[in-house]
Amino acid sequence: MIAGLAWTVSALALVAMCWGLLTAVLDKPPGKAQLLYAAGLELVVVVQSVIALVRLGTGFRPVELATTIGYLVGIVVLVPVAWFWANSERTRFSGVVLAIAAAAVAAMTFRLLVLWVPR
Amino acid sequence: MSSVREPEPTPPRTSSGPGRALVAVYGLFALAATSRGVTQLVTQYAEAPLAYVLSLVAGIVYVVATVTLARGTATSRRVALVAVSVELVGVLAVGTLSLVDPAAFPRATVWSAYGIGYGFVPLVLPVLGLLWLRRTRPQPAGSSATSE
Numbered sequence: 692m693i694a695g696l697a698w699t700v701s702a703l704a705l706v707a708m709c710w711g712l713l714t715a716v717l718d719k720p721p722g723k724a725q726l727l728y729a730a731g732l733e734l735v736v737v738v739q740s741v742i743a744l745v746r747l748g749t750g751f752r753p754v755e756l757a758t759t760i761g762y763l764v765g766i767v768v769l770v771p772v773a774w775f776w777a778n779s780e781r782t783r784f785s786g787v788v789l790a791i792a793a794a795a796v797a798a799m800t801f802r803l804l805v806l807w808v809p810r
Numbered sequence: 811m812s813s814v815r816e817p818e819p820t821p822p823r824t825s826s827g828p829g830r831a832l833v834a835v836y837g838l839f840a841l842a843a844t845s846r847g848v849t850q851l852v853t854q855y856a857e858a859p860l861a862y863v864l865s866l867v868a869g870i871v872y873v874v875a876t877v878t879l880a881r882g883t884a885t886s887r888r889v890a891l892v893a894v895s896v897e898l899v900g901v902l903a904v905g906t907l908s909l910v911d912p913a914a915f916p917r918a919t920v921w922s923a924y925g926i927g928y929g930f931v932p933l934v935l936p937v938l939g940l941l942w943l944r945r946t947r948p949q950p951a952g953s954s955a956t957s958e
Contacts (some may be wrong), residue, residue: 757853761845768841773834780830787831795838 692807704797711790720781733770766799823882836876843920844869858917865919898936
């Protein structure tokens with residue numbers, strides 16, 4: 692984990708969450724820019740997980756190795772699944788679905804930062 | 811008033827409208843609780859077997875609720891009702907036990923202290939699930955026609 696990258700992911704995710712809640716309040720399905728933004732968030736999340744997994748592969752050992760790996764893999768799944776679920780029925784609630792995934796990405800990134808302590 | 815009888819609005823499927831967001835939260839907890847349970851059981855079973863088995867049970871309940879709510883057929887509604895009820899009983903029982911007898915739960919589960927580690931979402935979720943199942947229950951045939 693790189694603290695700067697993790698904070699960037701968290702900030703991007705919190706913006707995605709607010710954006711999702713905003714379109715829900717406005718009673719609109721997510722727009723194109725919003726979906727592209729979610730894709731961008733996913734890209735940064737993937738980069739973060741790859742970097743962290745490479746560092747695990749090259750010898751870094753956090754205290755809770757299994758949990759850390761679980762978080763690094765799980766966090767990558769959230770946005771794509773939410774994207775599919777949000778788009779298969781496009782209503783105001785699509786934005787809520789994206790917001791839930793984004794909030795989970797932010798929460799899991801915080802948790803990863805805490806977990807990333809050498810043994 | 812008009813003599814034309816308004817068709818009763820059909821209740822939304824469990825996977826539709828707000829149900830979309832509900833299924834998303836259930837899916838999130840299915841992922842979180844199941845992977846937590848599996849990881850803990852595989853890596854540190856001896857530390858707190860009861861807590862870890864409960865984590866896994868909670869995860870399975872969330873998986874069943876997610877799938878059945880997302881499907882929304884008559885059969886899956888019944889299964890969802892059972893899963894969500896088990897979830898409510900589980901979070902209340904484990905939540906209470908973890909406070910009354912902390913020694914039995916040396917390691918936290920999703921349901922410890924009513925889900926305090928997850929912002930009490932585990933406590934609110936089954937209530938929302940039951941309300942949503944009630945809201946979306948199919949109208950018995952012909953019952954609406956004789957409402958006057």
